[in-house]
Amino acid sequence: MSLLELKQGSFSYGEQTVFEDVSFSVEPGELFCIVGPNGCGKSTLLDCVLGLNKLKAGELLVDGKPMKEYRPKELAQRIAYVPQDHKLTFGFSVLDIVSMGRTYEARMFDPPGEAQKAAAMHSLELVGMESFADRDYTKLSGGELQLVLIARALCQNARVLVMDEPTAHLDFRHELTVMDIIAKLVREEGISIVMATHFLNQAYYMEGAGVPTRVALMDAGNFGAVGKPSEVLTEENLKNVFRIVTEVASDAAGERKYILPLRNL
Amino acid sequence: MLQKLNTPARLALLLLLPVLFFVGTLCIGRYHVAFREVWGTLSSALTGHETGIPLRTQTVILSVRLPRALQGLLVGASLAASGACFQSLFRNPLVSSGMLGVSAGSGFGAALAIILFGTTAMAPTFSFAFGILAVILSYLTGKISGGNPTVTLVLGGTIIQSIFSALLSLLKYLADTETQLPAITFWLMGSLASTKTSNLWLSDVPMIIGLLGMLVISWRLNVLAMGDREARTMGLNVTANKVAVIGFATLATAGAVSISGVIGWVGLVVPHICRMLFGSDNRKLIPASISLGACFMVLVDTLCRSLTAGEIPLGIVTAIVGGPFFIWLLKRTKGGSWQ
Numbered sequence: 253m254s255l256l257e258l259k260q261g262s263f264s265y266g267e268q269t270v271f272e273d274v275s276f277s278v279e280p281g282e283l284f285c286i287v288g289p290n291g292c293g294k295s296t297l298l299d300c301v302l303g304l305n306k307l308k309a310g311e312l313l314v315d316g317k318p319m320k321e322y323r324p325k326e327l328a329q330r331i332a333y334v335p336q337d338h339k340l341t342f343g344f345s346v347l348d349i350v351s352m353g354r355t356y357e358a359r360m361f362d363p364p365g366e367a368q369k370a371a372a373m374h375s376l377e378l379v380g381m382e383s384f385a386d387r388d389y390t391k392l393s394g395g396e397l398q399l400v401l402i403a404r405a406l407c408q409n410a411r412v413l414v415m416d417e418p419t420a421h422l423d424f425r426h427e428l429t430v431m432d433i434i435a436k437l438v439r440e441e442g443i444s445i446v447m448a449t450h451f452l453n454q455a456y457y458m459e460g461a462g463v464p465t466r467v468a469l470m471d472a473g474n475f476g477a478v479g480k481p482s483e484v485l486t487e488e489n490l491k492n493v494f495r496i497v498t499e500v501a502s503d504a505a506g507e508r509k510y511i512l513p514l515r516n517l
Numbered sequence: 518m519l520q521k522l523n524t525p526a527r528l529a530l531l532l533l534l535p536v537l538f539f540v541g542t543l544c545i546g547r548y549h550v551a552f553r554e555v556w557g558t559l560s561s562a563l564t565g566h567e568t569g570i571p572l573r574t575q576t577v578i579l580s581v582r583l584p585r586a587l588q589g590l591l592v593g594a595s596l597a598a599s600g601a602c603f604q605s606l607f608r609n610p611l612v613s614s615g616m617l618g619v620s621a622g623s624g625f626g627a628a629l630a631i632i633l634f635g636t637t638a639m640a641p642t643f644s645f646a647f648g649i650l651a652v653i654l655s656y657l658t659g660k661i662s663g664g665n666p667t668v669t670l671v672l673g674g675t676i677i678q679s680i681f682s683a684l685l686s687l688l689k690y691l692a693d694t695e696t697q698l699p700a701i702t703f704w705l706m707g708s709l710a711s712t713k714t715s716n717l718w719l720s721d722v723p724m725i726i727g728l729l730g731m732l733v734i735s736w737r738l739n740v741l742a743m744g745d746r747e748a749r750t751m752g753l754n755v756t757a758n759k760v761a762v763i764g765f766a767t768l769a770t771a772g773a774v775s776i777s778g779v780i781g782w783v784g785l786v787v788p789h790i791c792r793m794l795f796g797s798d799n800r801k802l803i804p805a806s807i808s809l810g811a812c813f814m815v816l817v818d819t820l821c822r823s824l825t826a827g828e829i830p831l832g833i834v835t836a837i838v839g840g841p842f843f844i845w846l847l848k849r850t851k852g853g854s855w856q
Contacts, residue, residue: 333750344796
């Protein structure tokens, strides 16, 4: 059974349709990348998958059950979220932030305690941030913060992770760190990741790293093509959707493909 | 600063401090009472033993200072804890307990009662009712526009606050300048002098329910401080918890304002002091705000009633003490406890 299945989903803000008749499913242990130009509806689609937006038509199944039948607490155990822009507010410790991933375990008179902290430490280890546990999270660099937010999502112990532009503000080194972590999570932990990204080469990176990867190329509210990166991210498709001229090449060792954007059409 | 304190030590500190201030305020005042007499009177009141302390002294302690001290503790705790809750909820350090219009509504309600009945007897009832009404109106206003719920809630609060302020001005304009206007003005400056007329059901019970509620919900505030989207994806029922936080904070504030009048600064400054001392984790911040808010209010009230032969209104002293302190705090922390 698919972990996540969208059947003919549509969404609109009033009269303005954002996406229409979109279908896809996410299987255990795969990376599902949603790519497309700015404003194509990626983020709105992710919000629907997270239960933050309600579909106007169609159905979303989580573990075979309609999304709307889940309570927030139950959904949090199945789908976790790594936000694109996190607004920093008060100086919580990294451990406090990560243990919030276990909010669903706490009851009214039983606030998060030692068990949640242990789960949080384990998640921090998965992203290599265990030495930051006591640090003030508002004082972290952008890359460190992103890893902490990934750890928080991991702490939810959900089988699906939704990531919105996980490397948007990161330098090359941190981008590669995040890619490594994603690859490890999918291959070793069997987690499924739904990721919206503008860095198309990341899909090729994952394909090259042997991660089961599918790409959905989204254009003006529809999925134009869905499939393996090398089938979808072709010069022809990129020309049609992004209206750019590109060259898809391979590195010297022939292990990994990459896209070189040349010019706008 | 005190973040690393272990839980029992912190708890002991937070419980002990209000007791110290409580006993302190019973000893201090323009009618001289010795600590020994306070102790004797309190224990005889509890055990029923005769002590030989003059009846007049006993009356001052038990009937004048004791109720006032208890109200001071509750009012300070309520205002500070509500302020801390709202700061976390709105993710905004400049927010205080009056954010959603409870103070403006209460002020209007009290003024209305004074004008309608000519005395302040009904002021607590009207103040409580209009305080609650203002918050409900703010919440409904915030919901009309949809969009980002936290932002529109702040907007709703601002709108309702200014409407009630305008209505209050209208009442002041219409009020009789010899009797009603002074009564309204003094009520708005805040005082604990009228605690003898306080109403258990309209002030003490709401404050206690509100305080307990805020304590219980405090850890959820941490999650709410992550923003609606993230809180929701972490499994929190955001709307229900927000309504609960606003409800508890409003009950406490409305209860406090209905007996003490409008007292500014406590709900802003005390949570900040606590944030500096104990960090931003609401599981520590809310109890700390309750404790230090209670102490602060008792201290200010003691100053108000003993510095001069008359009473200085509370609101004046909290602002005079709170304002410069806040400037110092900003310089000291460079806004470091929030981003």
